[in-house]
Amino acid sequence: MSGIVPTRTSLESAFPAAMLSAVGTKESWRKEVHRPATSTHKWWAKRLGTVFRGIIVSAVTAEDDDAAAAYGSRLDLGGATVFDPFSGSGVTGVEVLKLGGRAVCFDINPVATLVQRQAMQPWSMQSLAAAYKAVESSCREEVDRLRRSEDGRTVLYYFWVATVECPDCSDTVRLFDSPVFSKNAYPKRVPKAQIVCPECLTVQEGRYDFESGSCANGHTFTQQGAVRGQTATCRLGHNFKTLTALGGHKPGYEMYAKLVSNPDGSKVYEGITNWDRDLYAECVERLAALPDSAVLPQGELARGNNTNQALKWGFRQWRDFFNARQLVSLSLIATAIRDLPGSAKEREALSALFSGTLEFNNLFTSFKGEGTGAVRHMFSHHILKPERTPLEAHPWGTSQSSGSFSTLYKSRLQRAHEYKTGPVDLVEDGTEINRVTGIADPVAATIANSWDSFSVADGQAAYVATRNSADTDLPDGSIDLVVTDPPYMDNVHYAELADFFHAWLQPIQPYAGYATTTTTRRIGEVQHADPAEFGKAIEAVWAECARVLKPGGLLAFTFHQARISGWVQVVESLRRAGFVITAVQPVKGEMTTSIVKAGAREPSNLDSVVVCRRTVDGAANPNDSLEEALSTAYKELNGLLNAGVDVGAGDVRSVVRGSLLAYLSSVGTTLTDAVTTRVDTLASEAIDSLIVSQSSASVLV
Numbered sequence: 001m002s003g004i005v006p007t008r009t010s011l012e013s014a015f016p017a018a019m020l021s022a023v024g025t026k027e028s029w030r031k032e033v034h035r036p037a038t039s040t041h042k043w044w045a046k047r048l049g050t051v052f053r054g055i056i057v058s059a060v061t062a063e064d065d066d067a068a069a070a071y072g073s074r075l076d077l078g079g080a081t082v083f084d085p086f087s088g089s090g091v092t093g094v095e096v097l098k099l100g101g102r103a104v105c106f107d108i109n110p111v112a113t114l115v116q117r118q119a120m121q122p123w124s125m126q127s128l129a130a131a132y133k134a135v136e137s138s139c140r141e142e143v144d145r146l147r148r149s150e151d152g153r154t155v156l157y158y159f160w161v162a163t164v165e166c167p168d169c170s171d172t173v174r175l176f177d178s179p180v181f182s183k184n185a186y187p188k189r190v191p192k193a194q195i196v197c198p199e200c201l202t203v204q205e206g207r208y209d210f211e212s213g214s215c216a217n218g219h220t221f222t223q224q225g226a227v228r229g230q231t232a233t234c235r236l237g238h239n240f241k242t243l244t245a246l247g248g249h250k251p252g253y254e255m256y257a258k259l260v261s262n263p264d265g266s267k268v269y270e271g272i273t274n275w276d277r278d279l280y281a282e283c284v285e286r287l288a289a290l291p292d293s294a295v296l297p298q299g300e301l302a303r304g305n306n307t308n309q310a311l312k313w314g315f316r317q318w319r320d321f322f323n324a325r326q327l328v329s330l331s332l333i334a335t336a337i338r339d340l341p342g343s344a345k346e347r348e349a350l351s352a353l354f355s356g357t358l359e360f361n362n363l364f365t366s367f368k369g370e371g372t373g374a375v376r377h378m379f380s381h382h383i384l385k386p387e388r389t390p391l392e393a394h395p396w397g398t399s400q401s402s403g404s405f406s407t408l409y410k411s412r413l414q415r416a417h418e419y420k421t422g423p424v425d426l427v428e429d430g431t432e433i434n435r436v437t438g439i440a441d442p443v444a445a446t447i448a449n450s451w452d453s454f455s456v457a458d459g460q461a462a463y464v465a466t467r468n469s470a471d472t473d474l475p476d477g478s479i480d481l482v483v484t485d486p487p488y489m490d491n492v493h494y495a496e497l498a499d500f501f502h503a504w505l506q507p508i509q510p511y512a513g514y515a516t517t518t519t520t521r522r523i524g525e526v527q528h529a530d531p532a533e534f535g536k537a538i539e540a541v542w543a544e545c546a547r548v549l550k551p552g553g554l555l556a557f558t559f560h561q562a563r564i565s566g567w568v569q570v571v572e573s574l575r576r577a578g579f580v581i582t583a584v585q586p587v588k589g590e591m592t593t594s595i596v597k598a599g600a601r602e603p604s605n606l607d608s609v610v611v612c613r614r615t616v617d618g619a620a621n622p623n624d625s626l627e628e629a630l631s632t633a634y635k636e637l638n639g640l641l642n643a644g645v646d647v648g649a650g651d652v653r654s655v656v657r658g659s660l661l662a663y664l665s666s667v668g669t670t671l672t673d674a675v676t677t678r679v680d681t682l683a684s685e686a687i688d689s690l691i692v693s694q695s696s697a698s699v700l701v
Contacts, residue, residue, distance in 0.1 A: 384496075
């Protein structure tokens, strides 16, 4: 029996969702500040540590005890073992270690495994600093030299524009959508902007909202560039589709401006000179002369939901995502890291840091403007979206840089180390949310790569591995609690995006056992556009969870799905795997402004915590009828609404769907189209009752 999970838990009947939504909202705006251990590298759909702490605490708190108080206290899991089969960035593992538990964290993607290892293992900051200095001594001088103006000043950013030939007249068309290439994040407050002449590329200062202008060479222009949507216009007036003009080939690229750092610390925008062009030409030659031993990105793009747009623009290999200067500079840094002696954790941390730097140093980044972080990273749209006006940043960077190796060393690695040695949690005291220390153990786990080594490890330990969680080496009945966040059906396909990082990590080999394949795509991935395939893949993982759970153990996961077919597959897969859903609890999820969620037809703010127990343990759904299940969903949603939590139509629909389908499945109802249509009708009625009536101050109780 699982000695730590009560017969009936607060997670199932007294979940402090309103409190967790409040602290979760604060975390969501600055995850990298409030949970830096899991923010050393990009991973998608990173869950909220505050919410997952609340889930774990509530899962071991009896229903008649105060889970909210337990959340803000120094609770001890007493060495209980918690399994996350879809571990992602390692949020579950970190929270388990902080609470005195032992973590088993699997993910099918090796990039995710690398991120998890950084989140949970300790570093010697003395050794890390020494390794950083060794890399700096090896390559920084040359990286800096390739980003100098003719008079020796540092170039912080080069501005580029993609070019195509007009299919009708072969005119070279610069794909500007506007000649304004730099403006303040608050332009009405600070109207000053930088403008480039689309004809001769003269750079001048003006207003962001100018109507027409002219350059020193007499060329006139307006706010509208050559591009409008997917269509471009050449100087002779021919209109054409950009993709048609590309014809499956990459666009050309032309430098048109640079942002230079002056000796006094001021910055100035300048045009591109012959010196700049010659320096770049040197990089082209330097790239061709790199030795075969130099680290460069490996592999080709495969077709997929997230790669197709890049393929249409002619990007075939991962090295196509970088210009010559970027490839030379990044290769110098990567090779220096690879060649660090030994296989220390600190070398691994710098490998992860370098990989994270790639997100801000490629041809898919753009300029965000003045008054904010300068570089808009390549995954701001969650797809590989080609950029018509890419920004080339300084990959090593200066104190004035954004997204560089040196600045991320401080903001990611140093901050993560400080957090792991002295964890800080967000706690609500009734009136405000405070950052509190002393209620969590430091995170300094021994990383095991098998159950055998994990089971005999002394002290704090985490079993972290790249593997399909449908087939594990975990013994029967070895896990007290399963807490996870599974991939959604037909959403962001992580492997297609993670291959961008893996193309560099594979030749670096950040730690012994890192994947040697050319892609992170794997058989057994749960993400799938086809509902039946999604259901089959996730069922296999649930079945493995049922096998390894101790009697009386519990499975809890966060979920949000815009399509009812996704909910059907999750509910049915759980039933087939031997689980029954005992609660569906709404709670704060991703940021409301997340690109993925904001792009949905009904944007959402909440996730559902789906709580399950094994049928062989005698578990049953607590509701006696469909009406009672609907009433339970109303009660939970109303609790959040009354606490002032933002609840959208998509949230109501998802929670009601999950609650009703969970009940229907538990009593053996076949989830036919007619049944799901009825469920959706009740969900729509709930939206009218809860959301519409709320706006008129008459929320249904």
